[in-house]
Amino acid sequence: xxxxxxxxxxxxxxxxxxxxxxxxxxxxxxxxxxxxxxxxxxxxxxxxxxxxxxxxxxxxxxxxxxxxxxxxxxxxxxxxxxxxxxx
Amino acid sequence: xxxxxxxxxxxxxxxxxxxxxxxxxxxxxxxxxxxxxxxxxxxxxxxxxxxxxxxxxxxxxxxxxxxxxxxxxxxxxxxxxxxxxxxxxxxxxxxxxxxxxxxxxxxxxxxxxxxxxxxxxxxxxxxxxxxxxxxxxxxxxxxxxxxxxxxxxxxxxxxxxxxxxxxxxxxxxxxxxxxxxxxxxxxxxxxxxxxxxxxxxxxxxxxxxxxxxxxxxxxxxxxxxxxxxxxxxxxxxxxxxxxxxxxxxxxxxxxxxxxxxxxxxxxxxxxxxxxxxxxxxxxxxxxxxxxxxxxxxxxxxxxxxxxxxxxxxxxxxxxxxxxxxxxxxxxxxxxxxxxxxxxxxxxxxxxxxxxxxxxxxxxxxxxxxxxxxxxxxxxxxxxxxxxxxxxxxxxxxxxxxxxxxxxxxxxxxxxxxxxxxxxxxxxxxxxxxxxxxxxxxxxxxxxxxxxxxxxxxxxxxxxxxxxxxxxxxxxxxxxxxxxxxxxxxxxxxxxxx
Numbered sequence: 001x002x003x004x005x006x007x008x009x010x011x012x013x014x015x016x017x018x019x020x021x022x023x024x025x026x027x028x029x030x031x032x033x034x035x036x037x038x039x040x041x042x043x044x045x046x047x048x049x050x051x052x053x054x055x056x057x058x059x060x061x062x063x064x065x066x067x068x069x070x071x072x073x074x075x076x077x078x079x080x081x082x083x084x085x086x087x
Numbered sequence: 088x089x090x091x092x093x094x095x096x097x098x099x100x101x102x103x104x105x106x107x108x109x110x111x112x113x114x115x116x117x118x119x120x121x122x123x124x125x126x127x128x129x130x131x132x133x134x135x136x137x138x139x140x141x142x143x144x145x146x147x148x149x150x151x152x153x154x155x156x157x158x159x160x161x162x163x164x165x166x167x168x169x170x171x172x173x174x175x176x177x178x179x180x181x182x183x184x185x186x187x188x189x190x191x192x193x194x195x196x197x198x199x200x201x202x203x204x205x206x207x208x209x210x211x212x213x214x215x216x217x218x219x220x221x222x223x224x225x226x227x228x229x230x231x232x233x234x235x236x237x238x239x240x241x242x243x244x245x246x247x248x249x250x251x252x253x254x255x256x257x258x259x260x261x262x263x264x265x266x267x268x269x270x271x272x273x274x275x276x277x278x279x280x281x282x283x284x285x286x287x288x289x290x291x292x293x294x295x296x297x298x299x300x301x302x303x304x305x306x307x308x309x310x311x312x313x314x315x316x317x318x319x320x321x322x323x324x325x326x327x328x329x330x331x332x333x334x335x336x337x338x339x340x341x342x343x344x345x346x347x348x349x350x351x352x353x354x355x356x357x358x359x360x361x362x363x364x365x366x367x368x369x370x371x372x373x374x375x376x377x378x379x380x381x382x383x384x385x386x387x388x389x390x391x392x393x394x395x396x397x398x399x400x401x402x403x404x405x406x407x408x409x410x411x412x413x414x415x416x417x418x419x420x421x422x423x424x425x426x427x428x429x430x431x432x433x434x435x436x437x438x439x440x441x442x443x444x445x446x447x448x449x450x451x452x453x454x455x456x457x458x459x460x461x462x463x464x465x466x467x468x469x470x471x472x473x474x475x476x477x478x479x480x481x482x483x484x485x486x487x488x489x490x491x492x493x494x495x496x497x498x499x500x501x502x503x504x505x506x507x508x509x510x511x512x513x514x515x516x517x518x519x520x521x522x523x524x525x526x527x528x529x530x531x532x533x534x535x536x537x538x539x540x541x542x543x544x545x546x547x548x549x550x551x552x553x554x555x556x557x558x559x560x561x562x563x564x565x566x567x568x569x570x571x572x573x574x575x576x577x578x579x580x581x582x583x584x
Contacts (some may be wrong), residue, residue, distance in 0.1 A: 028190070030183045032200070033484025035191035040179055042485035042521070043388030043557035046278040047175045047205070048271040052198035054106035059122075059274050062107060066129045066262045073163065073255065076138035 093187050094199040101202045105261075107268050114274055116565060116575045123275035126266050127286045133163045133262065137225070137255050139248045143302075144227035148407050148425050148435040151447045151536065152400045154547025155393050157287030161225070163259035166215055167287070168280045171264050172397045174207035175280070183482025205264060212260030213253065215404050220249040222411035276565075277558030281389070285558060288551025292349060295341030295544060304339055313343045339433060345541050349548040352531060356552050359527060360385050364516050367502040368494070377502060382516045385524035387479050389553035391472035392529055392546065394479075398471065399445065406442045407435075447536040447543075461537045468533035469526060476525030480517060487514035528553065 003009055032039035038049035114122070136142040142161025153159070158167030178200065181187045190196045219225065267279025276282065294300075298311030310316040313334060320330035335343045362384040370376040406423045413419045423442030425435040428449075437448040439456060444463040480486040491510035494500065504512050532546035566581070575581075 028185075029192065029484070030185055031179060031482055031484045032191050032197050034486075034489045035197075035484075037191070037194075037197055040175070040278075040483040042386055042480055042483055043383075043390060043553075043560075044278045044483075045172065045175055045280050045390055045393070046271050047171065047208075047280075048107075048201055048268040050194060050198045050201055051109040051272075052101060052104075052106050052202050054101050054104045054202065056108050057105050059107055059110075059269050062262075062265045062269055063125060063129060066133070066266065069258060069262060070129075070132050070135060070163075073135055073138055077136070080138060 092189075094189060094196060094203065097199060097203050097206060100206055101199065104202050104205055105265060106202075107265065107272055109272055110274060113569075116569075117577065119273075119275050119565075120577070123270065123277075123282065126269055126275055126279075127282065130157070130164075130263065130266055130283050130286065131290065133259055134159045136162055137165070137252055139252055140225045141227045145225065146427050146432060146435040148224075148437070149400065149403055150434050151541075151543045152396060152403060154288065154291070154543035154545075155284055155389070155396050155550040156400060157283045163255060164263070165219070165256055166212060166260060168263060168267065168283050169397060169400055170211035170215065170260055171208045171267055171280055172393060173211055173401060174204050176394055176397060178204050178207065179482055180478075183478070205268075208264050209257065209261055212264075213257045216253045216256035216260075218404060218408035218412075220252050222408035224407070224411070225249075225252055276562050277554075281554035281558055284389070284393070285551050285555040288547045289555070291544065292346070292353075292548055292551070295349070296346050298341075302340065309337070309340060311340055313337075313341045313346050316340070317343060341542070341544060345544045348535050348541060349544045352535060352545050352549050353552055355531065356385075356528065356549050357556075359524070360388075360553065360556050364520060366513070366516060368499045369502050371498045371500045371506075380499075382513075382520055383524070384520050385528060385553065386485075386517060386521035387476045387525060388557045389528075389550040390479055391476040391525040392532055392550050392553070394475045395468050395471045395529065396546065396550075402442060403437075403446070406440075447533075447541070464537050465530065465533040469529045472525045472529035473522055476521045477518065480521055485517075487511070487517050490517070 029035035032049065033041055038046065040046045140161050142159075145161040147160040149158075150160070153167070156167035156169045156172065158164050158169065178187075182189050182191075182200065189200050191200075263283070267283065269275060270277060270279035270282050277285075294311055296312055296314050299315060300311050301308045302311060310319060316337070317330070317334035320333055321327065324330035324333070360383065363381040364384070365379040365381050368378055368380045403423075406419075407425060409416075409419045409422065410424055421440055423440030423446075424438050426438040428434045428436055437443040437446045439453055443456060444460055445467040446460075447464060481488075487510045490513050494509055495506070500506060501509055501512055528549060532549050535541050535545035536543070566575075
């Protein structure tokens with residue numbers, strides 16, 4: 001079988017393909033901001049910018065949960081004062 | 088794709104991790120202000136003693152590290168934002184250096200990456216809490232007897248109470264992570280982590296100066312505020328010179344020297360963050376539209392400093408726990424050994440070992456270590472921050488290459504330069520300013536801290552003001568550019584122009 005363009009064509013094609021893949025890998029964004037989505041910038045450390053699937057909660061629920069947690073710790077303190085023990 | 092990616096491993100967890108909904112529409116300016124304040128208040132309320140721990144009887148080995156992590160010893164904020172900061176840095180650096188393969192173009196990957204950081208943050212909190220609890224960190228030190236071993240007579244925490252402490256800390260750390268997520272997702276201003284750092288360093292600085300609460304010390308009751316204590320001294324002390332000397336040198340709480348150094352650092356940093364180099368840019372579509380693109384001297388803001396101290400904090404937690412759990416081991420002693428501060432018994436200080444050389448703890452009993460410590464400590468902080476600041480723009484999408492791409496998308500060009508060389512021209516400004524900014528801020532922080540007398544106040548202030556300024560930048564941008572000024576109740580008080 002004769003390869004059009006000479007025997008080296010296949011090697012050349014493979015090399016240029018490899019090069020292209022390499023280039024793509026080098027140019028792939030390495031942070032969410034460089035991919036065009038929000039995220040950490042030079043002066044900011046951000047984590048949460050996308051809405052992931054998961055157990056969705058409302059912002060107010062978080063605040064209420066936080067305050068409830070604080071109160072439960074306060075109640076634990078009161079209980080331990082009353083019972084006079086550490087726990 | 089060949090092989091299993093790290094991201095695939097956390098897919099099963101993705102459905103049980105709490106995830107805050109994104110706002111349906113962009114939040115109103117005023118609502119954001121209210122949310123930010125509410126979240127900051129809830130955060131500060133978390134500074135409540137852990138149940139089962141007497142926070143006044145804890146010998147705190149990390150007092151000099153707490154500045155930028157909004158943490159308070161013996162409270163639910165024992166670690167502050169440290170777990171969130173560490174996990175964010177860990178994964179963003181690994182992804183930035185392409186050690187882990189993540190396709191940031193794919194929204195699915197980004198979401199998993201985010202869940203990964205959240206899980207890691209919770210795991211870090213759990214690990215640190217467990218380490219400290221089982222290193223007997225939370226065990227009360229008997230205040231007035233001079234046994235360095237902690238008191239045997241007092242009830243030593245049982246296994247169950249240790250588990251309770253770890254559980255409380257883990258839940259509070261999860262809450263901190265969620266609160267940070269609230270701010271990050273646009274319900275409030277600024278990245279949550281930086282907002283908490285700002286709030287806590289502002290409270291620390293003002294309490295150090297004007298705190299009215301009194302603390303019982305072996306010398307009698309003392310005010311937390313240096314200025315308040317100074318005035319009290321003037322009225323109560325026998326001689327004025329003693330009152331003044333005491334106000335400037337007291338060691339157990341903030342003294343006036345520390346506060347003045349912190350305020351000086353504050354002013355210097357505000358000045359520095361106004362230094363910028365302006366690059367002329369023009370529109371490639373519209374004629375004679377020339378504008379400037381400012382590149383700030385402190386290009387990375389507080390991030391290099393926060394990174395350096397996060398690393399130090401993590402080292403110290405691990406080192407301290409190791410020194411307690413494996414007490415007597417030679418290698419652990421080489422790493423570092425802690426000693427209870429004899430007079431006030433409020434802190435344990437690093438005394439020797441490798442960690443002492445990169446710490447700002449008060450002086451050791453070993454003279455040679457004392458002599459080389461300032462050099463090793465300053466060079467460690469400066470070198471780590473500088474190296475990090477050179478890499479960070481590339482990891483956060485603010486490298487010259489990315490900025491050039493943004494310019495191209497917005498049809499902007501540099502005046503007098505060809506399109507191809509934009510990235511090179513930007514690199515000439517951005518890379519040096521990131522480096523120099525980090526060198527200056529980290530040197531200032533390390534220099535003020537290295538005497539071991541500043542107790543984290545100065546570098547906490549520097550990191551706090553830098554983070555505060557980056558949040559403020561975002562706030563002002565929104566105020567001016569999105570028409571918030573017209574619809575806001577605050578427009579009576581704030582300049583609309």
